[in-house]
Amino acid sequence: MAPKQNQVFEEIETACRDGALLIAYVSDTHLHQDEPIDPADPDHQDYAANPDPDVVSGRLRMILAELDATVPRPHFLVFGGDMTVRGRRGEWQKFFEIAETSRIPYHLSLGNHDHYEDEDRWHHSREAIRHGLPLLKMCRTPRQALTDVGLYYAAREGPWRLLFVDCPDAITKTLEPVQRRWLISQLTSSHAPTILVIHRPFLKVGNRLDAFTTHDPELLESIRAAGCVRLILSGHMHKARAWLYDDIPHLISSSCYNGMDDEPGYKLICMKDHGVSLTVTRYLKELGEDGPVRYQQDEMVPYSEAALQST
Numbered sequence: 001m002a003p004k005q006n007q008v009f010e011e012i013e014t015a016c017r018d019g020a021l022l023i024a025y026v027s028d029t030h031l032h033q034d035e036p037i038d039p040a041d042p043d044h045q046d047y048a049a050n051p052d053p054d055v056v057s058g059r060l061r062m063i064l065a066e067l068d069a070t071v072p073r074p075h076f077l078v079f080g081g082d083m084t085v086r087g088r089r090g091e092w093q094k095f096f097e098i099a100e101t102s103r104i105p106y107h108l109s110l111g112n113h114d115h116y117e118d119e120d121r122w123h124h125s126r127e128a129i130r131h132g133l134p135l136l137k138m139c140r141t142p143r144q145a146l147t148d149v150g151l152y153y154a155a156r157e158g159p160w161r162l163l164f165v166d167c168p169d170a171i172t173k174t175l176e177p178v179q180r181r182w183l184i185s186q187l188t189s190s191h192a193p194t195i196l197v198i199h200r201p202f203l204k205v206g207n208r209l210d211a212f213t214t215h216d217p218e219l220l221e222s223i224r225a226a227g228c229v230r231l232i233l234s235g236h237m238h239k240a241r242a243w244l245y246d247d248i249p250h251l252i253s254s255s256c257y258n259g260m261d262d263e264p265g266y267k268l269i270c271m272k273d274h275g276v277s278l279t280v281t282r283y284l285k286e287l288g289e290d291g292p293v294r295y296q297q298d299e300m301v302p303y304s305e306a307a308l309q310s311t
């Protein structure tokens with residue numbers, strides 16, 4: 001292990017000894033099934049890039065085994081959405097089979113690939129998750145989180161409140177109205193220190209997915225005005241960034257599947273004294289490539305157009 005890497009883990013260990021909560025954030029695994037590929041399928045490129053579903057699911061197995069062996073072990077894990085390519089039962093079955101091999105409890109968020117990109121997906125995902133959830137031991141996502149319009153819920157982890165809202169629609173670029181109202185009422189009804197998990201970030205990263213962020217300045221203002229949100233966690237962009245905006249950290253994770261102007265990866269986050277004390281990106285090579293194990297501490301950068309252009 002390289003000295004720098006040791007230093008990262010020493011800092012995580014020190015923070016945890018001082019009472020920090022250690023979160024693993026794993027997003028955009030894009031698990032898929034081995035089935036005929038229709039070139040007209042909008043997800044055709046996903047399959048074409050990584051046609052072997054066992055290689056893709058092997059990546060998730062490797063990450064969870066690595067997290068199980070991480071010292072200190074994360075207190076819980078958040079799966080940040082786009083866990084599947086099309087929300088099919090077989091894809092979810094594979095996801096839950098692998099997720100349940102972990103010794104770390106996990107929360108589930110959803111992304112556009114899990115349901116918002118066509119009408120059938122949410123039906124598929126809802127049925128698959130509903131049938132899966134009662135059997136799951138490590139999953140902390142409540143069954144009532146599954147509503148007709150998506151998955152959203154609040155949870156507690158120690159002093160922290162976690163709010164999960166799934167993926168804003170690509171056309172309206174904001175949440176379903178019922179989810180949006182629920183989120184605002186949560187933010188105004190309690191001032192408990194809060195981590196908000198939303199698949200599509202509010203801020204850009206500097207790649208072609210910038211056209212598909214959440215665009216809702218009023219909601220962002222409500223979040224700022226509430227004064228209780230200490231972290232906003234997102235995925236979707238397949239590129240990692242650590243922004244500070246209105247004094248709130250917006251952490252955007254890489255994908256575990258492939259990078260877009262970035263390497264794939266996942267995040268380890270220490271929460272302490274009502275704020276983020278340390279965040280680390282675990283960089284992975286592209287699927288099928290070997291490379292050294294690499295962890296890098298994230299530097300929080302104030303969000304601006306100039307900062308966005310700089311990398």
Ligand SMILES: [Fe+2]
Pocket residue numbers: 028030082111113236237238255
């Ligand atoms: Fe994705």
Ligand SMILES: [Fe+2]
Pocket residue numbers: 081082111112113199235236237
């Ligand atoms: Fe996405």
